[in-house]
Amino acid sequence: MPMLSVHNVEKSFGGIKALDGCSLEIRKGAIVGIIGPNGAGKTTLFRIISGFEKPDSGTIVFNGEDIGGAASFEIARKGLIRTFQIPKALTKLTVEENLLLAPQFQYGERIWNVWLRPKDVKRQEAENIKKAHALLEFLGLLHLKHEYAGALSGGQKKLLEIARALMVDPKMLLLDEPFAGVNPTLALRILEWLKELRDRDNENDGITIMVIEHDMPKLMQLSDYIYVLNKGKVIASGAPEEVRANERVVEAYLGGA
Amino acid sequence: MIEIGIEIEYLPYIITVLLIASIYAIFSLGLNLEWGFTGLVNFGHVAFLAIGAYTTVLLNLSGVPLILSVIAGVALAGLCGGLLGIPTLKLREDYLAIVTIGFAEIIRFFLLNEEWLTRGPMGVHVSSRPFEELIPGDYNFFLFPFVLGVLVICYLLLEKLVKSPWGRVLKSIREDEDVPASLGKNVFSYKIQALVLGSMIAGFAGSLLAFYLQYINPRNFMPIETFYAWIAVVLGGSGNNRGTILGAFILWAFFSGTRFAQGYLPFSPTQMGALRILFIGLLLILIMMFKPEGLLGKKEELTLTK
Ligand SMILES: Nc1ncnc2c1ncn2[C@@H]1O[C@H](COP(=O)(O)OP(=O)(O)OP(=O)(O)O)[C@@H](O)[C@H]1O
Numbered sequence: 001m002p003m004l005s006v007h008n009v010e011k012s013f014g015g016i017k018a019l020d021g022c023s024l025e026i027r028k029g030a031i032v033g034i035i036g037p038n039g040a041g042k043t044t045l046f047r048i049i050s051g052f053e054k055p056d057s058g059t060i061v062f063n064g065e066d067i068g069g070a071a072s073f074e075i076a077r078k079g080l081i082r083t084f085q086i087p088k089a090l091t092k093l094t095v096e097e098n099l100l101l102a103p104q105f106q107y108g109e110r111i112w113n114v115w116l117r118p119k120d121v122k123r124q125e126a127e128n129i130k131k132a133h134a135l136l137e138f139l140g141l142l143h144l145k146h147e148y149a150g151a152l153s154g155g156q157k158k159l160l161e162i163a164r165a166l167m168v169d170p171k172m173l174l175l176d177e178p179f180a181g182v183n184p185t186l187a188l189r190i191l192e193w194l195k196e197l198r199d200r201d202n203e204n205d206g207i208t209i210m211v212i213e214h215d216m217p218k219l220m221q222l223s224d225y226i227y228v229l230n231k232g233k234v235i236a237s238g239a240p241e242e243v244r245a246n247e248r249v250v251e252a253y254l255g256g257a
Numbered sequence: 258m259i260e261i262g263i264e265i266e267y268l269p270y271i272i273t274v275l276l277i278a279s280i281y282a283i284f285s286l287g288l289n290l291e292w293g294f295t296g297l298v299n300f301g302h303v304a305f306l307a308i309g310a311y312t313t314v315l316l317n318l319s320g321v322p323l324i325l326s327v328i329a330g331v332a333l334a335g336l337c338g339g340l341l342g343i344p345t346l347k348l349r350e351d352y353l354a355i356v357t358i359g360f361a362e363i364i365r366f367f368l369l370n371e372e373w374l375t376r377g378p379m380g381v382h383v384s385s386r387p388f389e390e391l392i393p394g395d396y397n398f399f400l401f402p403f404v405l406g407v408l409v410i411c412y413l414l415l416e417k418l419v420k421s422p423w424g425r426v427l428k429s430i431r432e433d434e435d436v437p438a439s440l441g442k443n444v445f446s447y448k449i450q451a452l453v454l455g456s457m458i459a460g461f462a463g464s465l466l467a468f469y470l471q472y473i474n475p476r477n478f479m480p481i482e483t484f485y486a487w488i489a490v491v492l493g494g495s496g497n498n499r500g501t502i503l504g505a506f507i508l509w510a511f512f513s514g515t516r517f518a519q520g521y522l523p524f525s526p527t528q529m530g531a532l533r534i535l536f537i538g539l540l541l542i543l544i545m546m547f548k549p550e551g552l553l554g555k556k557e558e559l560t561l562t563k
């Protein structure tokens with residue numbers, strides 16, 4: 001059973017067909033790259049999968065469940081977490097608070113628990129802080145933990161996006177251009193680390209990742225499989241080498257670059 | 258001798274001012290939870306003050322024990338807040354602002370016109386007040402510490418909440434609700450919770466206001482009351498509970514100061530009322546110019562961009 005299958009999804013904005021019968025399948029534990037020229041419909045596809053936009057038609061099945069029409073927060077609760085292409089830092093929250101927001105079903109998210117079970121809330125918060133600090137340390141942001149997220153640079157905000165998503169322990173991640181603006185050395189380390197996460201033999205059998213990226217060398221290195229989108233349709237797919245050799249891709253995308 | 262005489266005369270007045278300020282501080286804390294922490298624009302906060310006050314007084318008048326009447330007032334205010342939120346908070350735009358303005362006016366006209374229930378413009382007298390029979394002398398000398406106690410408890414409970422993971426979700430909604438949604442938080446549910454709790458606090462303030470006034474009528478619940486709460490919140494610094502309390506106290510110190518100054522100024526009471534509003538406007542302009550983050554707000558926050 002695939003982790004995610006998208007079947008024949010269509011979406012128009014006025015006269016623009018952002019997605020025009022888009023279909024793809026991602027197996028559990030895979031890292032799948034999505035490429036395509038600007039305006040190909042990549043972000044729209046992510047928005048639809050994550051419930052931020054309703055498809056005009058088509059079906060989306062995640063982990064055996066039809067999530068077509070479900071609200072974004074419900075989809076996130078099933079373990080499918082997306083990041084934003086244009087990073088959305090919660091500016092007046094600190095970097096640490098941005099991360100602490102992410103874990104799901106926290107005791108302290110209920111009013112009664114805050115007043116009546118402060119010990120449990122505190123204990124869980126302490127665990128989450130530890131985890132957040134480990135992530136921040138890895139991403140080189142630990143020294144900024146008490147800064148407002150709004151004060152971060154563009155690249156740092158992208159890192160914050162990844163860190164926040166990983167705080168959830170997702171089953172599947174949708175990363176929208178995670179490395180744009182991130183320094184190449186760090187990007188490589190994150191890349192390796194994502195692979196490690198995927199390979200990790202935890203109860204989820206590792207994580208499944210779908211990533212939009214314009215940086216071809218990085219994507220080739222990261223992905224097991226690549227889908228090429230153009231004008232809202234999948235025009236090619238396959239292992240990285242196959243895609244690179246595909247003439248239609250070269251024409252639509254690589255050639256233009 | 259003269260000095261002592263003056264002190265004795267002024268003490269009840271000062272106590273009264275502090276008492277009203279405390280009631281408005283509680284009222285404003287409810288709005289601060291909604292606007293300051295969650296970003297909800299409620300322009301009809303006074304409706305919940307009215308619901309709390311009238312429910313308490315009318316139920317008590319019909320024989321319901323006082324404590325139950327207060328609880329019912331608080332509950333009904335919360336319920337109305339929730340019912341207003343359900344159709345409006347799913348919409349992204351600030352429909353809440355429009356609907357709450359309308360709701361507050363509907364409540365006021367209801368109080369004015371449904372005479373069988375509310376006695377209309379005549380208003381209703383408060384039949385009993387907490388521990389009234391046990392308090393000798395000036396009741397306000399008891400009511401003020403009582404209200405102050407309520408204010409402190411409200412403040413502490415709210416501080417605990419806004420510093421908790423629950424409060425963090427509210428703040429994330431205020432900043433950009435796509436983020437909490439993308440992380441699995443039910444944004445709608447949290448907005449409803451904030452609105453219900455904020456309305457309950459306003460309802461409680463309404464009960465206390467009725468105890469102070471002893472006689473309530475629809476004129477006590479004009480739209481301007483909502484804006485007093487807004488001024489308190491903005492003056493002190495949105496999203497800062499201590500600032501809100503400070504704002505409410507400054508506002509009422511100012512009101513009583515101008516009332517006091519009236520004896521020395523060549524203005525009629527009507528002119529003075531208009532002048533007071535003028536001065537509040539001026540005060541807000543000055544705050545916006547020189548301390549736009551509010552008295553206790555954090556300056557750094559203003560320079561942050563999304
Ligand atoms: N909310 C919207 N309203 C109108 N048009 C939209 C909307 N969202 C996307 N579009 C259009 O849909 C098309 C696909 O946009 P999308 O953002 O999915 O592209 P993309 O593949 O992510 O591009 P990029 O690589 O530049 O990020 C574009 O033509 C865009 O203008």
Ligand SMILES: [Mg+2]
Pocket residue numbers: 042043044085
């Ligand atoms: Mg995009």
